[in-house]
Amino acid sequence: MNKIKKFPNNMISKEEIKHIAKLAKIGLKEEELKMVEKDFSKILGYFDLLKEVEAGEVEGSEERGLFLREDFCEEKKDELIDLPQKRYFKVKSILK
Amino acid sequence: MKVSDLTIEKINRGLKEKKFSVKEIVEGFSKNISEKEENIFAFLNLNENTPEKEIDDFISREKDFPLLTGVPCSLKDIIFLKGVKCTAGSKMLENYIAPYDATVVKKLKKEKSVILGKTNLDEFAMGSSTENSAFGPTRNPHDYKRVPGGSSGGSAASVASGECCFSLGSDTGGSVRQPASFCGVVGLKPTYGAVSRYGVIAFASSLDQVGPITKTVRDAEIVFNTIKGKDPLDSTSVDFNYSGHKDTIKIGVPEEYFVEGIDPGVKKVVESVLEKIGKKVKIEKISLPHTKYALASYYIIAPSEASSNLARYDGIRYGFSDKESDNLSDLYFDTRSRGFGKEVKKRLMIGTYSLSSGYYDEYYQKAWKVQRLIKRDFEKAFEKVDLIFTPTCPSTAFKIGEKSKDPISMILADIYTAPVNLAGLPAMSVPCGKSEGLPVGLQIIGKPFGENSIFEAGKLVEKII
Numbered sequence: 052m053n054k055i056k057k058f059p060n061n062m063i064s065k066e067e068i069k070h071i072a073k074l075a076k077i078g079l080k081e082e083e084l085k086m087v088e089k090d091f092s093k094i095l096g097y098f099d100l101l102k103e104v105e106a107g108e109v110e111g112s113e114e115r116g117l118f119l120r121e122d123f124c125e126e127k128k129d130e131l132i133d134l135p136q137k138r139y140f141k142v143k144s145i146l147k
Numbered sequence: 148m149k150v151s152d153l154t155i156e157k158i159n160r161g162l163k164e165k166k167f168s169v170k171e172i173v174e175g176f177s178k179n180i181s182e183k184e185e186n187i188f189a190f191l192n193l194n195e196n197t198p199e200k201e202i203d204d205f206i207s208r209e210k211d212f213p214l215l216t217g218v219p220c221s222l223k224d225i226i227f228l229k230g231v232k233c234t235a236g237s238k239m240l241e242n243y244i245a246p247y248d249a250t251v252v253k254k255l256k257k258e259k260s261v262i263l264g265k266t267n268l269d270e271f272a273m274g275s276s277t278e279n280s281a282f283g284p285t286r287n288p289h290d291y292k293r294v295p296g297g298s299s300g301g302s303a304a305s306v307a308s309g310e311c312c313f314s315l316g317s318d319t320g321g322s323v324r325q326p327a328s329f330c331g332v333v334g335l336k337p338t339y340g341a342v343s344r345y346g347v348i349a350f351a352s353s354l355d356q357v358g359p360i361t362k363t364v365r366d367a368e369i370v371f372n373t374i375k376g377k378d379p380l381d382s383t384s385v386d387f388n389y390s391g392h393k394d395t396i397k398i399g400v401p402e403e404y405f406v407e408g409i410d411p412g413v414k415k416v417v418e419s420v421l422e423k424i425g426k427k428v429k430i431e432k433i434s435l436p437h438t439k440y441a442l443a444s445y446y447i448i449a450p451s452e453a454s455s456n457l458a459r460y461d462g463i464r465y466g467f468s469d470k471e472s473d474n475l476s477d478l479y480f481d482t483r484s485r486g487f488g489k490e491v492k493k494r495l496m497i498g499t500y501s502l503s504s505g506y507y508d509e510y511y512q513k514a515w516k517v518q519r520l521i522k523r524d525f526e527k528a529f530e531k532v533d534l535i536f537t538p539t540c541p542s543t544a545f546k547i548g549e550k551s552k553d554p555i556s557m558i559l560a561d562i563y564t565a566p567v568n569l570a571g572l573p574a575m576s577v578p579c580g581k582s583e584g585l586p587v588g589l590q591i592i593g594k595p596f597g598e599n600s601i602f603e604a605g606k607l608v609e610k611i612i
Contacts, residue, residue: 068496071496071499071500071503072496074499074503075454075483075492075495075496075498075499076458076461076479076480076483077480077483077484077487077492077495077496078480078481078483078484079484079492083489083492086489087492087493087496090493090554091493091496091497091500093553093554093555094446094497094554094555094558097442097443097446097555097558098443098446098447098510100439100440100443101440101443101444101447101510101513101514101517103440104437104440104513104516104517104520106513106516106517106519106520109516109519109520119382120379120382140463140464142463142475142478143472143473143474143475143477143478144473144474144475145474145475145476146474
């Protein structure tokens with residue numbers, strides 16, 4: 052079951068990694084980029100296992116269902132997060 | 148008094164018979180903490196204001212009190228204890244103070260359990276060794292050179308070393324059961340929805356469950372009965388009437404869990420326990436044919452959900468914020484780059500990749516289809532048997548640093564536990580022997596909300612070994 056060597060490492064380009072990092076809002080240093088590139092290829096290679104599975108006949112997918120409750124309002128004063136400015140968040144400028 | 152030998156019921160009886168006070172119990176565990184922490188590093192933060200005096204006063208007034216009254220415990224540092232730091236093992240939340248109690252903590256406080264401190268974990272519960280904590284690795288009480296497992300490694304080590312009576316951890320792909328197995332203690336992952344996650348920092352919401360780590364099966368049962376139940380603040384939690392259990396049970400053993408990849412020593416221990424159990428209970432071979440795809444499915448679903456759950460750490464609303472950033476976009480990048488550790492960044496990237504356009508069908512959708520096949524495997528098996536017995540992990544505790552270089556070998560530590568999370572089932576790891584001096588865990592998997600049957604079987608295992 053743990054035979055992973057037979058699956059070739061999927062190569063992923065540095066550019067692609069940079070793009071994904073940008074989407075995830077993570078900046079990577081050059082050495083981190085190298086590490087991620089290496090690990091990513093190995094992990095994607097492992098994911099290739101899933102290609103073996105004939106899942107065509109599986110109807111849809113089963114993500115966890117929706118759980119709805121009645122809408123109501125409950126006061127939770129003591130549980131409020133202690134905001135630095137008490138009533139609002141202060142953020143950096145969006146436009147340069 | 149040797150507090151490390153005391154179970155919950157022994158503490159309760161002792162307090163009722165006035166053999167000792169809560170103060171003495173807490174002092175006993177605190178002494179163990181001060182002696183052992185230097186080597187083990189199970190705790191990130193110790194609670195300075197434990198209420199043992201109040202509880203002793205309460206006990207002197209009341210004839211009857213709950214089983215957990217005065218019983219010292221620890222909490223994985225991903226569970227909110229109001230007014231106390233909750234770091235999730237991350238620089239991102241290094242100085243974050245929990246603004247309220249998690250529902251499970253409220254339930255422990257209602258029974259007057261004594262919370263001694265918050266325990267170490269892999270950052271944001273992502274890992275199988277507790278080496279990914281931003282604050283340093285926890286060591287296995289059985290061998291300081293080895294990992295305690297993870298991600299609830301601090302919790303398991305704190306119980307195994309006698310630093311507290313029980314602990315609460317969280318389990319997304321094995322994070323309660325695997326460290327319990329490595330440290331020689333009991334760890335339960337309840338059925339998905341059995342326990343509220345309100346006030347527990349989210350990793351992968353369709354898989355996360357809070358569960359007890361204890362010295363005995365009976366202790367796990369007591370803690371589970373305290374923390375379970377519907378909570379309006381966690382919409383996935385459900386009420387369930389856990390009445391009784393069957394007296395004559397049939398146990399299934401999946402052949403896919405004993406093939407290559409399992410350590411021969413672990414295999415030998417588990418097989419010899421199964422042989423002994425087979426003399427009392429009917430055991431039959433079963434097949435869970437999609438087992439080998441479970442980890443790939445898990446390592447797509449969990450990081451995908453994490454990439455969404457951890458989007459909230461943006462430098463504005465929670466914890467760490469890079470003060471030198473010039474504008475909002477830089478603030479996001481700088482905060483997340485400096486606040487998150489290596490493993491978390493990697494998993495967020497895997498999740499982002501799996502969900503990104505062009506790969507969504509190939510990875511994320513496919514992973515959920517495979518999840519369904521895995522769940523069906525279990526459903527089919529449970530038509531024939533009442534419980535499924537497997538090893539908890541393919542190996543015993545590995546050495547610190549041994550697997551951190553190869554991402555796949557670390558992933559494989561969860562190979563027997565992650566399928567259970569995908570199927571939403573309850574499962575418990577029970578110590579069942581040792582291989583080369585290190586503990587081996589037996590995993591007992593039950594039907595949805597079949598916790599009672601798991602406890603009965605677990606007690607049988609304890610008697611047999």
